[in-house]
Amino acid sequence: MSSLSQISHSPVPLAAKPSRQFPFLARHPWVHLSSLAQEGAGLAVGQVVDLTSSDGQWVARGLVNPHSRLRVRLYSWDPVQQLDDEFFRRRIDQAIRRRALAGVVPADGAQRIVFSESDGLSGLVVDRYANYLSVQITAGGLDRFREVILDHLQQALRPAGICLRIDEKSASHEGLMKTDLWVSGSAPGELILFQQNGLTWGVDLMGGQKTGAYLDQASNHAVAAQ
Structure with a gap:
C-alpha cells in the first residue's frame, strides 16, 4: 500500500466516461474502473478524489484505491466537505x-x-x-x-x-x-x-x-x- 506521504492534501480530479456520471449524481457510492475515463492508477491508496463528469462538472468526493476494480468509493456530495x-x-x-x-x-x-x-x-x-x-x-x-x-x-x-x-x-x-x-x-x-x-x-x-x-x-x- 502506498505511504501516506504520497497523498496530496488537495483532492485529485478523476473524470467519468461520457454519460457515466448519472448513477453517482443519484448518490450511488461505488465507482467501478469501467466508469472512469481516468484510471487513477498512479494515485496513492486512500487519496481523496473529486469525481467529475466528462465535461468537468463536479459530482462527488471519495477515496481511491488503485488496487481495486471498485476504484472509488464516494462519501460526500457536498463540494465544500473535506474527507478528513x-x-x-x-x-x-x-x-x-x-x-x-x-x-x-x-x-x-x-x-x-x-x-x-x-x-x-x-x-x-x-x-x-x-x-x-x-x-x-x-x-x-x-x-x-x-x-x-x-x-x-x-x-x-x-x-x-x-x-x-x-x-x-x-x-x-x-x-x-x-x-x-x-x-x-x-x-x-x-x-x-x-x-x-x-x-x-x-x-x-x-x-x-x-x-x-x-x-x-x-x-x-x-x-x-x-
Whole structure:
C-alpha cells in the first residue's frame, strides 16, 4: 500500500466516461474502473478524489484505491466537505445516534452500529455483542483512516474490546492484508455471549464469518423462530 506521504492534501480530479456520471449524481457510492475515463492508477491508496463528469462538472468526493476494480468509493456530495479525520468521526457519531432512535438495546444484547453504505461509510461494518465490538473494513481506501475509526469507536462506545476483521476475499480484492486481531482488550473466552430474541447466543469474533452473527438479519431470525 502506498505511504501516506504520497497523498496530496488537495483532492485529485478523476473524470467519468461520457454519460457515466448519472448513477453517482443519484448518490450511488461505488465507482467501478469501467466508469472512469481516468484510471487513477498512479494515485496513492486512500487519496481523496473529486469525481467529475466528462465535461468537468463536479459530482462527488471519495477515496481511491488503485488496487481495486471498485476504484472509488464516494462519501460526500457536498463540494465544500473535506474527507478528513473529523469527517469520519462525525459519520460514526451519526450512525450511533440513528441506532439510538430505534430504541435502547440491552447491555447484554447485540446490534449493528454501522451499516456501511446505509450510514454513508462504504466499506465499514461495526457490530456490538454485549460489551465487545466487531469491526470489518472492506475498502482499501478507507483503511487509510483505520486508526481514526478504531480510536473513535473506543472513545464513543467504551467497549471492553474491539476485534478487527479483514476477510481474505476483501483483502485480495482491495490490496489489504487478511486480519483477525484484537486491537483493544481481548475476548473473555472462546465465545462472547449475548441476548437476542429471548435466546442466549455465543459468537466467536476471531473465528466466525464476517463480523460474527449476521445482526442485520435479527428481525428475520425472530420471524423464522415463530
